[in-house]
Structure formats: C-alpha cells, structure tokens
Amino acid sequence: MIKHIAVIGSGTMGNGIAHVCAQYGNTVSLIDISEASLEKAIKTITGNFDRMVTKGIVTTADKDAAIQRITTYTKLSDGVKNADLIIEAASENESIKLGIFKELDSVCKADAILATNTSSISITKIASVTKRPDKVIGMHFMNPVPVMKLIEVIRGYKTSDEVTKIIFDLSGKLNKIPVEVNDYPGFIANRILMPMINEAIYSLYEGVAGVHEIDEVMKLGMAHPGTVAIGRFYRP
C-alpha cells in the first residue's frame, strides 16, 4: 500500500507531481539539491491550489491539508528513507539519473518502488544500476501535471507485473489514466510528438504556412488544444 511518496526534483514536473500526490492524501517528501528550487516549488504549488480553490475544484481546507502533507529536503537519504514509492523527476541527464538510482537503492526501504519521470532515457538502463530492477518503472506524467490526465507507464525489461499493477492502481487514485508502454526510445508520447513538432518547424521554414496558421490547422483540424505545434516553441 502506497502512502508515502518521495519526489526527487522540484522543477516543472516535480512540483506538479508533488501537488497531485499530496492532493490525493499521500504524505510527500519533495527533494531537490537546490533550496531555491524547493522554495519556488512550494510557491508554485500554493498558487496552483489557490487557482483550484477559486474554480471550486478543492476547498481551502483541502488545499491547506495537502500543502501540510508536503515536506521539503535537500538531502536525498532523509527524504526517501520512509517512502513506499520514489518518483524521480530530476533534470533529463542520464548520468544524474543513474547516480540518483544507485544511491536510492542503498538508502530506500527494501520493498520501495523506484519510478522515473524520464521523457526518453531507457528504464531498463536506469534499473540496471539497482539491485531491484523488478521494482523500477517509468511514470511519465504530462505537463502541467495537475491538469493532464495521462500517465505513460513504461515497463523496463525486468519490471514485474506486481509493480506495474501497483502503479496502475496508484495512478487511478491520483485521478489519472495510466497507459502501459514498452521501453523504446521516446516511448509513445515523445516518439510521436517530437517528429510532429519537427514537421511543424520544417513547414514554417519551407514557407508552407505561418506560425498562427500552422497552430490553427492543428487546433481546429486535429483537436489539439492551445498552441500546439509551434506557438509554444517558436521565438522570432
């Protein structure tokens, strides 16, 4: 039973993951090497909860209780030692992630599940630096985490059925929809999204259409919300 979740990295994704885990009743340790990033994360989480209160999604009491469930740490071993599940959302850098997982293996509870929010690094490779590759899994949340429903659940070569089931059950409790994917480069989300964004940029470069027009085609024609193809990335 998962009750205590440690989130490593308090940037864009880590603060959103901590928000959602705390919102649905879990004790959360939020860990970062940067004290400034932790402070910013708590401010962001508070601001996002305030917006949810304004919209009537949660009450002020829910918000206060959720924020109280989050404790911040700069020392990894202090933050993870009592956790049932660790969700790593540190910078997308293979050597950083391998270093974190090596350390996690020696400082976490023996039965703790180790998840990573990596967008592209092999789960099997990350699992291989631990002595518990059956308990290592990808939990690829989408940005912004409190809003987006999908969790791409990526099984490494040795991820067990039992661990996959626990992560599926937890995803439901976090009000998300898990989708199981195998461990191939880019998984599904980025394997398809990145070529699409590249094609949008090439379309602009080749003069097929302007930024606004490309986004309008994708919004109105493909039902992609917001500025999807280029508007988000293009800086003239």
Ligand SMILES: NC(=O)c1ccc[n+]([C@@H]2O[C@H](COP(=O)([O-])OP(=O)(O)OC[C@H]3O[C@@H](n4cnc5c(N)ncnc54)[C@H](O)[C@@H]3O)[C@@H](O)[C@H]2O)c1
């Ligand atoms: N941003 C997105 O849209 C998005 C979407 C899905 C998945 N991801 C993935 O989520 C992960 C985090 O991305 P992000 O956008 O939140 O990055 P970010 O740069 O906003 O935050 C990364 C945080 O990790 C911290 N960090 C670095 N090394 C650390 C360590 N050893 N221990 C603890 N904390 C450490 C940094 O201080 C920083 O606060 C990456 O693997 C990324 O690929 C990102």
